[in-house]
Each structure stands twice: as structure tokens, then as C-alpha cells.
Amino acid sequence: MYKKILVPIDGSPASTRGLDEAIRLAKDQGAELRLLHVLNEWLTMSPDATGAATGAISEGLRVSANLILDEGDARARRAGVTPNTVLLEQIGTAVGAVVLKHAAEWGADLIVCGTHGRRGVRRLVLGSDAEYILRHTPVPLLLVREPEQPEQGEQR
Numbered sequence: 736m737y738k739k740i741l742v743p744i745d746g747s748p749a750s751t752r753g754l755d756e757a758i759r760l761a762k763d764q765g766a767e768l769r770l771l772h773v774l775n776e777w778l779t780m781s782p783d784a785t786g787a788a789t790g791a792i793s794e795g796l797r798v799s800a801n802l803i804l805d806e807g808d809a810r811a812r813r814a815g816v817t818p819n820t821v822l823l824e825q826i827g828t829a830v831g832a833v834v835l836k837h838a839a840e841w842g843a844d845l846i847v848c849g850t851h852g853r854r855g856v857r858r859l860v861l862g863s864d865a866e867y868i869l870r871h872t873p874v875p876l877l878l879v880r881e882p883e884q885p886e887q888g889e890q891r
Contacts, residue, residue, distance in 0.1 A: 737766045741843035743834045743864070744770055746803040749881035753849030754807055756879045758814045760847065768818040770807045771837055773830045774800045797822075831867030838874060847877045 742757035744750045754770070761768040774796055804820040811818040825833050838846055850865035865878055 737761075737764045737845045739769070739841065739843045740764075740766045740845045740847060741769050741771060741834070741838050741841065742807075742847045743830070744772055744803055744807045744849075746799075746806070747849065747851075747881075749849035749851045749879075751810075751849065752881055753847050753877075753879040754810060756877065757847035758811050758816050760845070760877075761811075761816045761818075762814060766845075768811060768816050769841060769843070770804055770811070770818050770820045771834060772800045772804050772820075772822050773833045774822060774824045775826070775828070775830055775833075797824075829864070829867055831864040831871070834864070834868055835871055835873075838872070843874055845875050845877065846872060847879065850878045850880050 737760060740757050740761050742754050744754055757768060760766065800822050804822060808818055808820055821837070823833055823837060834846065834848075837843075846868060848865045848868055850863070869876055869878065
């Protein structure tokens, strides 16, 4: 039986599928549900490095992150689960590493992640936070895969 379920969310369709599964599990198990969004501020480190007005970018990222958490919270509450939400701001650390550190500190006994299920070059180029978590997690992990969409011109 799971008592503490952690679900990292980023607002993507894959993340939403993971959230929906985590909500079902939390409701079924009577578990505490924590929604986590990691705001990786590498873009806002230095105006000299990025050539941009970083204060406005940073604030925009925070507003977007809070909207993602608010939408996840509302989704869980509509299903009858009262989650708690956490926004972590991190510079330069892999999102997967931040998720695992938070899971250990909070005492999560399950992590539920949505995944795009990318393969091949797309996975190498775009990276995968879910794969990082899978390779390094000390607690059970449930990966919820987004249905694969055919690429343009590709037959199924």
C-alpha cells in the first residue's frame, strides 16, 4: 500500500496522463498526493550569458509554473483527492535529479511520471527526465506512457 505518491508535472499531455493515474492511485490507496513542478532557471542565470531581460523571463516562468500546479491541484480536487503542491526553483541541475532528491526528503514511496516514450535520436536529442528517474530511483516508479503519435508521413 502506498502512503505518499509524488507526481512531477510540467503541463504536457504525458504529464497529465501521469497525474491522472497518480490521482486514481491516491484515491484507491488513501494516499497523500504531492504535485511537484521543477522550475529550471538556467535561462535566467545571467543577462550577459543569455542576452535577454532575465527578470521578465524568470517571472513569466514562475507564473507559468504556478498555473501548471493550480491546474493539477484543481484536477485532483475534482476527482476527490486533496493534493499538496510544491514548486522547486533550480539552476543547472537535471530535473530528474531534483525530483529524486525531493522524493527522498519527503519520504515518497511511489513516484508516478508521465513519459513521451520517445525512442532513438529524438530521445537522445531531447533527453528524458523520466528515464533519468528510472535509472536512479531508490523507490518504486510508475511510468505512464503517452500514446505514440505517428510522425508526418509515417504509417502506423
